[in-house]
Amino acid sequence: MRILLIEDDREAARYVAKGLGESGFVIDHAEDGPQGLMMATSEPYDVLVVDRMLPGVDGLSVIEALRKNGTDTPILILSAMGSVEDRVHGLRAGGDDYLVKPFAFSELLARIEALTRRARTDGVQETSLRVADLEMNLLSRAVHRGGQPVDLKPREFRILEFLMRHAGQVVTRTMLLESVWDYHFDPQTNVVDVHISRLRQKVDVGFGRPLLHTVRGAGYRLAENETP
DSSP: OEEEEEOSOHHHHHHHHHHHHHTTOEEEEESSHHHHHHHHHHSOOSEEEEESSOSSSOHHHHHHHHHHTTOOOOEEEEESOOSHHHHHHHHHTTOSEEEESSOOHHHHHHHHHHHHHHHHHHSSOOSEEEETTEEEETTTTEEEETTEEOOOOHHHHHHHHHHHHTTTSOBOHHHHHHHHSOTTSOTTOSHHHHHHHHHHHHHTTTSSSOOEEEETTTEEEEOSSOOO
16 A cells, blocks of 8 residues: 655654554655645555645645545645644645644554545445455455465565455566565565565465466466466
8 A cells, every 4th residue: 555645854754654664555755745746646646644834835735736636545634733723724625634743653554544444435446355265355454365364464465465456467576666665676676575485375385276476587476377
């Protein structure tokens, strides 16, 4: 799940990005309003976290521009301005939630999770994925194969989710790096192979047939039957 954080305070941005990254999210960061507006309109995101006071273009103007452009991505506003009038103004500008600084990270995480649940309920996104006897519940984040629970770490869950959404297709290492990690990894790194190996141990070992296949020289494919 990808989040765009638009925050000019670098220390605050590092704090939020680190916590969300450890919780299994992929974080992109913009340091000002114009950059944030450009990124939000050029890439798909699951949630936008927008600071209200931004250089160049303020946060509320960014949100208003996005809503006029037809962007319906859930938006959480961060701000030190916490009066009732401030919160009402932020929500009327197009924000879906409003969190006053300083805040506890646990509350930020809970609000983001609530926004993603609401988006899935209101929209047409799936609440579950299935490939053969492998099932993933996107709301509870539970995974089962053949009725047996599969215990995955947050990064493993994201990898499997991406593979299941592209079931039957070849998924390259670069695709996984860009979608599950971020754009700053060296494409030659073996981090993908290491995680795939761990995931294969949990998803395939002990079951009748493998679902996670290596496509030599190309990447990986999640499918019920291996295709040459």
